[in-house]
Amino acid sequence: MSEATERSLVLIKPDGVARGFVGEVIARIERKGLALVAMEHRLTTVAVAKEHYAEHAERPFYGSLVDFITGGPLVALVIEGPRAIAAFRQLAGGTDPVEKAAPGTIRGDFALEVQFNIVHGSDSAESAAREIGLWFPNL
Numbered sequence: 001m002s003e004a005t006e007r008s009l010v011l012i013k014p015d016g017v018a019r020g021f022v023g024e025v026i027a028r029i030e031r032k033g034l035a036l037v038a039m040e041h042r043l044t045t046v047a048v049a050k051e052h053y054a055e056h057a058e059r060p061f062y063g064s065l066v067d068f069i070t071g072g073p074l075v076a077l078v079i080e081g082p083r084a085i086a087a088f089r090q091l092a093g094g095t096d097p098v099e100k101a102a103p104g105t106i107r108g109d110f111a112l113e114v115q116f117n118i119v120h121g122s123d124s125a126e127s128a129a130r131e132i133g134l135w136f137p138n139l
């Protein structure tokens, strides 16, 4: 039985770009078998960052998270494949790169701090649709 094709929004966050992990992250996506549908290296406006992380608006780290995401260029991608949303979350590893992300995952291999965890991936079909509309309105 083949799984339904899905799309997910991936961000290589400013820490991942600054540390030179763009190629590494894309290579892992491709090696998993996921396709690249769109990709853009860009600076992020405060408005887009706030909208992207709107679910965290009441959290104490929201301001610092928005500052971080807008603080330098990032790479936004849309990826596609069977169970792409869960597949990329598996590649990324858990949010806390030390306590939750296993070695072998992007966060487990390359990050130490919760905020500076290299990548974002949509967490559900609803989030993916919302986030792809926000980052790639012409897609």
Ligand code: RTP
Binding pocket: 061, 065, 094, 095, 114, 115, 116, 117, 119, 120, 121, 122, 123
């Ligand atoms: P993301 O949305 O970026 O893919 O990460 P996630 O689902 O694994 O984690 P989420 O709970 O949605 O948190 C979003 C991002 O906020 C930063 N964060 N900082 N200082 C903190 O306690 C804290 N908690 C979360 C991280 O950059 C996290 O990825």
Ligand code: MG
Binding pocket: 123
């Ligand atoms: Mg999240």
